[in-house]
Amino acid sequence: MHILLTLSYEGTCYGGWQRQANAVTVQEKLEEALARVFQTPIPVTGASRTDAGVHALGQAASFHIENAKIPLAKMPVVLNRCLPEDIVVTEARQVADSFSPRFDAKEKTYRYQIWHNRFPNPLLRRTALFFPYPLDMDQMVEAAPHFVGRHDFAAFRAAGSSAKTTVRELYACGLTRTDSIITLTVCGGGFLYNMVRIIAGTLLYVGQNKIQPDAIGAIMDSRDRTRAGKTVPPHGLTLLEIKY
Numbered sequence: 001m002h003i004l005l006t007l008s009y010e011g012t013c014y015g016g017w018q019r020q021a022n023a024v025t026v027q028e029k030l031e032e033a034l035a036r037v038f039q040t041p042i043p044v045t046g047a048s049r050t051d052a053g054v055h056a057l058g059q060a061a062s063f064h065i066e067n068a069k070i071p072l073a074k075m076p077v078v079l080n081r082c083l084p085e086d087i088v089v090t091e092a093r094q095v096a097d098s099f100s101p102r103f104d105a106k107e108k109t110y111r112y113q114i115w116h117n118r119f120p121n122p123l124l125r126r127t128a129l130f131f132p133y134p135l136d137m138d139q140m141v142e143a144a145p146h147f148v149g150r151h152d153f154a155a156f157r158a159a160g161s162s163a164k165t166t167v168r169e170l171y172a173c174g175l176t177r178t179d180s181i182i183t184l185t186v187c188g189g190g191f192l193y194n195m196v197r198i199i200a201g202t203l204l205y206v207g208q209n210k211i212q213p214d215a216i217g218a219i220m221d222s223r224d225r226t227r228a229g230k231t232v233p234p235h236g237l238t239l240l241e242i243k244y
Helices: 026-038 077-080 138-145 195-207 213-222
Strands: 002-009 055-064 089-093 107-115 151-152 167-178 181-188 235-243
Touching: 002 026, 026 055, 026 077, 026 089, 055 138, 077 089, 077 195, 107 167, 107 195, 138 167, 138 181, 138 195, 138 213, 167 195, 181 195, 195 213
Parallel strands: 055 235
Antiparallel strands: 002 055, 002 089, 107 181, 107 235, 151 167, 167 181
């Protein structure tokens, strides 16, 4: 059987999704839980390699097993008993043997949250960036759609990216505000290393009048990382959903 899991986690205490020699990761904890439940080592393949401190509501990971012996409907409950409380499996379903959670993904949606207020919010300190400085929200909203479409996002990737091409397509990029919470939602077919966090940092520069909304296209054309905004911290980022 080839089984696809959907899981949520708060990434604060982890060195990201992918197994590492020098940090505890979400993949490691999931594989430990699977080994306990099925009494055999079981490697998993994740859909997205979220970085240290990044969260997820809709991460996906798959694994193969000869005989699960546990009904799919009950598998999340059984696995959650063996997982730490900041990692939760929400669904298990069977997929084709050839299925790849990474390469068969049609679109991924990320959210970046900003707490825009004079004072920090202790309840959001792990899931939203605290930003106490003035922002022109109208300018930020105007700039966001410039990222939509198929573009070369070389200016919006971090150094060290191993991607063969920097061309990506975004299906949606928008900003909303509810009281003091600014939410950036980005949906696309794929993303470069730190791309969403750099887009968020660039929009913050727009809000501070350091970059004009109509300059986004020129920044893309330049392929120059130094012309975009800073890479904002990881804790404001959440992988919301992956569609297949």
